[in-house]
Amino acid sequence: AQTVTQSQPEMSVQEAETVTLSCTYDTSESDYYLFWYKQPPSRQMILVIRQEAYKQQNATENRFSVNFQKAAKSFSLKISDSQLGDAAMYFCALYTGANSKLTFGKGITLSVRP
Amino acid sequence: DAGVIQSPRHEVTEMGQEVTLRCKPISGHDYLFWYRQTMMRGLELLIYFNNNVPIDDSGMPEDRFSAKMPNASFSTLKIQPSEPRDSAVYFCASSPSVWEPQHFGDGTRLSIL
Numbered sequence: 683a684q685t686v687t688q689s690q691p692e693m694s695v696q697e698a699e700t701v702t703l704s705c706t707y708d709t710s711e712s713d714y715y716l717f718w719y720k721q722p723p724s725r726q727m728i729l730v731i732r733q734e735a736y737k738q739q740n741a742t743e744n745r746f747s748v749n750f751q752k753a754a755k756s757f758s759l760k761i762s763d764s765q766l767g768d769a770a771m772y773f774c775a776l777y778t779g780a781n782s783k784l785t786f787g788k789g790i791t792l793s794v795r796p
Numbered sequence: 797d798a799g800v801i802q803s804p805r806h807e808v809t810e811m812g813q814e815v816t817l818r819c820k821p822i823s824g825h826d827y828l829f830w831y832r833q834t835m836m837r838g839l840e841l842l843i844y845f846n847n848n849v850p851i852d853d854s855g856m857p858e859d860r861f862s863a864k865m866p867n868a869s870f871s872t873l874k875i876q877p878s879e880p881r882d883s884a885v886y887f888c889a890s891s892p893s894v895w896e897p898q899h900f901g902d903g904t905r906l907s908i909l
Contacts, residue, residue, distance in 0.1 A: 717897060727887060727900035773839065782851065782894045784829075786839040 684709040686776050688787035695764045696795050702749075703759045703790050705774030714778040716750070716757045721789070722770040730772070733757065761792075769794045798822070800901035802888050808907045814876040817904045819888030820869055829898060830863055830873050831887040839887075845871065846894075878908045 685708045695701035707716065718730040733741045733750050740748050745762045761768055774787040801820040809815055821828045829844040843853040848865045856863070860879070865871040875882055885905050889898040 715895065719900075725885065725903050725905070727889070727903075729897045729899070732897055777895075779894060782844070783841055784898060788838045 684711070684776055684778060684781075684783075684785050686774050686785050686787040688774055688790050690790050691788070692791045692793070694793045694795060695761070695768075697764055697766060699764055700760060700762045701764055701792065703761070703772050703774075703792065705757045705759070705787055707755050707757060707774070707776045709755075709776060709778055711778040711780050714776060716748075717775040717777065717784070718746070718748070718757075718759045719773045719775060719786075720768075720770045721773065722767075727773075731759065764794050766794050766796060768792065800888055800890050800899055802886075802901035802904050804904060805902065806905045806907075808909065809878060810909050811880055812877045813908075814874065815878045815882075815906060815908075817873040817886050817888075817906070819871045819873070819901060821871070821888070821890030822899055823869065825890035825892050825899070826868075827891045827894060827898075828865060828871050829889040829891075830871070831889065833885040833887060833903070834883075842873070875906075878906075880908045882906065883908050 687706045714735045716733045720728045720730050731741050731743045731746050747760045749758045771789045771791050773789045775784050777784045803818045830842040833839045842855045843863045845865045863873045885903045887900050887903045889900045891898045
């Protein structure tokens with residue numbers, strides 16, 4: 683079975699500051715993908731960033747970057763220069779080919795203080 | 797390009813009624829997924845299809861739930877009879893292959909009174 687754990691239910695960051703959202707996972711598979719999705723109050727699920735397990739280089743997308751620690755099974759999301767529009771719920775997700783399922787963490791609510 | 801389209805956006809109905817949720821995946825995406833999101837359980841995969849064929853329905857909670865995909869551009873999730881505990885947001889997602897990111901619709905907020 684595969685699991686995704688987001689232990690922090692809520693976080694807050696000052697506008698323009700940097701925040702890191704934590705995620706740990708567990709899988710016995712060697713080939714897998716990790717994702718961060720953003721869900722704003724509008725309810726959309728928006729893909730923020732993706733990391734392939736076989737790649738050592740951490741993925742980056744503009745102000746969003748990850749710290750992928752494969753041995754520790756850790757996959758944190760760093761948001762730089764936080765903006766008010768970053769306020770949302772963020773979900774970490776794990777995909778393996780073994781069961782072709784995307785497993786989500788419980789999510790973390792990020793608030794951005796002006 | 798149009799994204800995944802779900803309808804209705806909101807549905808309020810009384811217990812015991814039949815509910816049908818609809819989804820139009822992105823054209824060319826061979827995989828379609830139905831999820832349910834609740835505060836208590838988070839996001840759960842209910843069922844997914846590959847080329848219109850149901851592959852894994854182990855997440856479907858009960859026989860009251862059924863899903864179909866009659867063609868590549870349309871899928872339904874039906875609940876009959878509905879119960880208050882079915883109240884949740886239901887998402888449909890599609891992807892071109894299992895290794896590609898899933899694209900989500902805006903979800904249907906279902907309230908069963």
